[in-house]
Amino acid sequence: MAEAILEIEGLTKRFGGVLASDGISLALPRGELHALIGPNGAGKTTLIGQLTGEIAPDEGRIRFDARDVTALPVYRRSQLGLARSFQIASLFPEFTALDNVALAVQAHAGHSFRFWRDARREPRLREPAHDALMRAGLAARADVAVTELSHGERRQLEIAMALATRPRMLLLDEPMAGMGPEESTRLLEMLRQLKGGITILLVEHDMDAVFALADRISVLVYGRIIASGAPAAIRADAAVREAYLGEPDEVRQETWNG
Amino acid sequence: MSEWRRACRESWRDSGSPRVVVNAALLIVLALVPVYAAVAGDPFATILFSRILIMAIAALSLNLIMGFGGMVSFGHAAYLGIGGYVVGILAKEGIGSGFVQWPVAVAASAAYALAVGALCLRTRGVYFIMITLAFAQMAYYVASGLDRYGGDDGLTIYHRSQFDALDLNNATVFYYLCFGLLLASICLVWRIVNSRFGLVIQGARSNEPRMRAIGFPTFRYKLVCFTIAGALCGLAGALLANQTNFISPALMHWTRSGDLIVMAVLGGMHAMFGPLIGAMAFLLLEQGLSHVTDYPDLILGPVLLFVAIYVNGGIDGLLGGARRG
Amino acid sequence: MLYLTEQLLNGIQLGMLLFLLAAGLTLIFGIMDLVNLAHGSLYMLGAYFAATFAAWTDSFVFGAILAVAATLVVGMVLEMIAIRRLYGRSHLDHVLGTFGLLLFFNELVRLIWGPAGMTLSLPSEMFAAVQILPGLYYPAYRLVIIAVTLAVALLLYVLVMRTRLGMLIRAGASNREMVGALGVNIKLLYTLVFGLGAALAGFAGLMQAPILTVQIGMGENILIPAFVVVVIGGIGSIRGAFVAALLVGVIDTIGRAFLPDLLHHYLSENAAETLAPALSSMSIYLLMAAVLVVRPEGLFPAAGR
Numbered sequence: 001m002a003e004a005i006l007e008i009e010g011l012t013k014r015f016g017g018v019l020a021s022d023g024i025s026l027a028l029p030r031g032e033l034h035a036l037i038g039p040n041g042a043g044k045t046t047l048i049g050q051l052t053g054e055i056a057p058d059e060g061r062i063r064f065d066a067r068d069v070t071a072l073p074v075y076r077r078s079q080l081g082l083a084r085s086f087q088i089a090s091l092f093p094e095f096t097a098l099d100n101v102a103l104a105v106q107a108h109a110g111h112s113f114r115f116w117r118d119a120r121r122e123p124r125l126r127e128p129a130h131d132a133l134m135r136a137g138l139a140a141r142a143d144v145a146v147t148e149l150s151h152g153e154r155r156q157l158e159i160a161m162a163l164a165t166r167p168r169m170l171l172l173d174e175p176m177a178g179m180g181p182e183e184s185t186r187l188l189e190m191l192r193q194l195k196g197g198i199t200i201l202l203v204e205h206d207m208d209a210v211f212a213l214a215d216r217i218s219v220l221v222y223g224r225i226i227a228s229g230a231p232a233a234i235r236a237d238a239a240v241r242e243a244y245l246g247e248p249d250e251v252r253q254e255t256w257n258g
Numbered sequence: 259m260s261e262w263r264r265a266c267r268e269s270w271r272d273s274g275s276p277r278v279v280v281n282a283a284l285l286i287v288l289a290l291v292p293v294y295a296a297v298a299g300d301p302f303a304t305i306l307f308s309r310i311l312i313m314a315i316a317a318l319s320l321n322l323i324m325g326f327g328g329m330v331s332f333g334h335a336a337y338l339g340i341g342g343y344v345v346g347i348l349a350k351e352g353i354g355s356g357f358v359q360w361p362v363a364v365a366a367s368a369a370y371a372l373a374v375g376a377l378c379l380r381t382r383g384v385y386f387i388m389i390t391l392a393f394a395q396m397a398y399y400v401a402s403g404l405d406r407y408g409g410d411d412g413l414t415i416y417h418r419s420q421f422d423a424l425d426l427n428n429a430t431v432f433y434y435l436c437f438g439l440l441l442a443s444i445c446l447v448w449r450i451v452n453s454r455f456g457l458v459i460q461g462a463r464s465n466e467p468r469m470r471a472i473g474f475p476t477f478r479y480k481l482v483c484f485t486i487a488g489a490l491c492g493l494a495g496a497l498l499a500n501q502t503n504f505i506s507p508a509l510m511h512w513t514r515s516g517d518l519i520v521m522a523v524l525g526g527m528h529a530m531f532g533p534l535i536g537a538m539a540f541l542l543l544e545q546g547l548s549h550v551t552d553y554p555d556l557i558l559g560p561v562l563l564f565v566a567i568y569v570n571g572g573i574d575g576l577l578g579g580a581r582r583g
Numbered sequence: 584m585l586y587l588t589e590q591l592l593n594g595i596q597l598g599m600l601l602f603l604l605a606a607g608l609t610l611i612f613g614i615m616d617l618v619n620l621a622h623g624s625l626y627m628l629g630a631y632f633a634a635t636f637a638a639w640t641d642s643f644v645f646g647a648i649l650a651v652a653a654t655l656v657v658g659m660v661l662e663m664i665a666i667r668r669l670y671g672r673s674h675l676d677h678v679l680g681t682f683g684l685l686l687f688f689n690e691l692v693r694l695i696w697g698p699a700g701m702t703l704s705l706p707s708e709m710f711a712a713v714q715i716l717p718g719l720y721y722p723a724y725r726l727v728i729i730a731v732t733l734a735v736a737l738l739l740y741v742l743v744m745r746t747r748l749g750m751l752i753r754a755g756a757s758n759r760e761m762v763g764a765l766g767v768n769i770k771l772l773y774t775l776v777f778g779l780g781a782a783l784a785g786f787a788g789l790m791q792a793p794i795l796t797v798q799i800g801m802g803e804n805i806l807i808p809a810f811v812v813v814v815i816g817g818i819g820s821i822r823g824a825f826v827a828a829l830l831v832g833v834i835d836t837i838g839r840a841f842l843p844d845l846l847h848h849y850l851s852e853n854a855a856e857t858l859a860p861a862l863s864s865m866s867i868y869l870l871m872a873a874v875l876v877v878r879p880e881g882l883f884p885a886a887g888r
Contacts, residue, residue: 052471078473090471092464103461107473112454113482119454165472330675381875384618384674388814389875391807392868399864405856513803516620516682523679553694559687566680567668 011060020046022223033195038220083167089154098142102129104164136160311436317521317533319490325527328463333394339510341495346505356419363496371488401507412506526574598832599732603787605812605824607780613819614755620681623802624688629785634701658781700798817881838866
């Protein structure tokens with residue numbers, strides 16, 4: 001097995017009486033696309049929050065690239081190559097799409113204690129930003145303010161920004177949510193091309209995408225990983241079926257059996 | 259240099275004609291004030307407009323952190339006071355050279371801003387507003403306790419700062435010095451706002467968690483911005499002390515910080531010329547109303563309320579056109 | 584020891600006055616999310632109304648009752664004409680607008696009552712010293728302030744905890760959108776809350792008038808300590824405002840009483856002279872800074888904030 005780029009050991013988080021993360025342990029080898037699935041409220045977003053540094057775990061360790069990052073602040077982890085896209089698009093509303101991505105580029109292009117030169121005219125920032133927008137299919141919307149972008153376009157911008165930081169690992173929190181079929185296909189294709197090069201932890205409800213992309217899948221229920229392994233094994237796992245079949249969601253059952 | 263020309267041309271084009279015309283007209287009018295004063299035999303005009311220019315610099319410094327950085331500081335008048343008191347104290351102790359007084363004024367203000375910012379910037383929202391106000395009040399109380407330098411009554415400054423070539427006692431010379439410094443300040447703030455540093459500050463105002471998520475250590479940038487704003491306001495304080503030949507703790511009272519906020523908001527917080535327009539509008543209104551009535555605030559108060567309720571984007575918002583950062 | 588007790592009582596008295604102001608501020612900020620710089624103006628109006636009505640009716644009590652009623656009316660009218668148009672706007676718009684109101688009211692008072700200020704007198708028995716402890720005499724009126732404001736605090740507690748209106752207020756403080764969604768007449772609720780805050784402020788103003796001052800701009804000096812109390816106590820929490828107000832009142836008073844001597848003891852004459860007034864005045868800000876470091880949301884933040 002390739003050397004693990006992300007190692008999570010016994011991650012535990014309590015909110016008052018609720019155990020959101022219950023001793024989660026996981027190891028992701030380089031280049032793997034690992035899907036994290038589970039019913040709503042299972043603690044997926046809490047886990048992502050602890051990986052990025054927004055939430056401090058009560059117990060446990062997180063190692064990124066053999067380095068203990070458990071106590072590192074959010075921006076530091078980003079600088080080390082851990083990028084994240086938000087479930088609800090978190091952008092800079094008054095700025096244009098290009099400005100948004102250029103900021104992501106700027107964060108990883110040296111320090112920003114430069115006070116005189118117009119940053120919107122720095123090729124070192126604008127060119128990679130243009131490229132990222134092109135890859136996300138948003139090149140035509142570069143100079144449009146975020147407030148004018150459609151919901152789907154904002155989701156694409158989300159991901160373009162995460163990619164613009166040239167990460168070694170990507171944490172994607174339900175990137176497909178609210179996307180139309182064409183945009184979903186494009187995103188699927190993009191992720192297919194990325195995997196192998198970038199390690200990806202994908203939290204998703206869209207089972208088609210999950211089974212199409214994932215190298216391995218982990219199932220999170222009530223803060224615990226109840227199963228983890230290859231897609232076929234997960235599909236056949238009895239405990240997993242019960243966790244999902246317990247849900248009154250016919251569509252999900254269909255997808256499961258399909 | 260060609261980048262300059264391109265930038266100016268773009269500003270001209272992007273800003274929308276009304277704004278550019280108004281700003282240019284404003285500069286021309288301001289440049290001609292001493293001429294008018296000489297011709298019309300009204301020296302008070304030069305004095306009044308000197309004050310406007312100085313407060314415009316102070317409001318501009320506040321707008322850097324408030325309008326662009328989203329840091330609403332209710333303690334900005336403290337830097338006017340610190341800058342002024344440095345000039346006053348040094349003058350009283352026999353150090354009259356502006357070449358010493360002014361850099362020390364700026365440095366002292368920067369130091370206080372750095373200290374205050376390091377503590378306050380850990381809070382947000384209304385807590386930030388309150389704690390900046392608290393530190394300004396502390397400066398106010400310290401100044402009130404300086405018996406040697408006038409305490410509550412204030413300190414008279416008998417000799418304006420001395421610069422070899424410039425005689426600041428000449429009202430016209432002083433005016434053009436203020437004018438020049440205001441232009442330089444506007445230019446400086448304009449460059450800062452659009453630089454890499456400025457984009458980080460604006461991004462932090464727009465969505466700070468996202469800024470951290472993409473890798474920016476936002477705290478240190480905000481702190482540096484806060485310090486720059488304090489330093490610039492300290493310069494305004496040094497100018498103010500010269501202009502009135504007097505400095506007192508009253509200058510640092512929280513209601514004076516309120517005045518600065520009013521000027522910045524009134525003029526329009528996202529425009530370079532906003533603070534200047536706001537300072538002019540506020541001070542001229544104050545002045546004009548006191549000629550018309552014995553109770554000027556009866557009108558000024560409701561005017562501020564009206565602007566707060568109905569005018570989005572301050573006076574600059576009325577000029578329309580593209581909003582250029 | 585007696586001196587300490589006396590200062591403690593003074594501190595409690597100051598704290599109670601601060602509570603009246605802070606309670607209104609914290610409700611207005613907690614429920615309507617409004618930064619109200621004009622709150623000190625209502626405090627000032629209460630004092631001026633009381634001075635005027637007491638002179639007309641020749642009775643402090645009648646004057647006080649009329650003054651509270653008048654301030655309540657002014658508060659509600661102000662809310663309906665101006666304040667409600669600021670809801671939902673940025674805090675900066677609030678600052679700009681209420682700052683304008685502050686200027687307006689100072690000038691209005693100067694127009695109606697003149698620049699000189701007024702006095703509000705009490706029957707002289709009120710200032711007779713009451714012996715509360717062997718050897719300790721305390722002015723009767725100051726005891727009255729403590730007693731009456733405690734009674735008002737109790738009434739406020741009953742209102743907020745035991746009435747339907749109070750339930751709506753508490754709900755609004757922790758989740759204002761929900762309360763609107765429940766079909767409550769939000770506009771009326773907001774007007775009542777603002778009026779209540781105004782009445783409390785006016786009451787504080789008139790209570791302190793006989794021993795302190797009735798003059799233009801009196802609101803500005805107490806407004807900031809009131810905001811400090813709100814921040815320390817936690818925005819939206821009346822209980823927090825009560826605890827914080829007592830804390831601030833006592834610390835400020837004790838600080839001013841004992842700090843100068845303490846400084847003289849340990850520092851040179853000059854240093855003590857310079858630092859004493861500054862540090863005494865700063866004590867409440869240092870307290871606020873200390874609280875915010877440990878608990879950035881204040882001592883008792885209203886749920887959901």
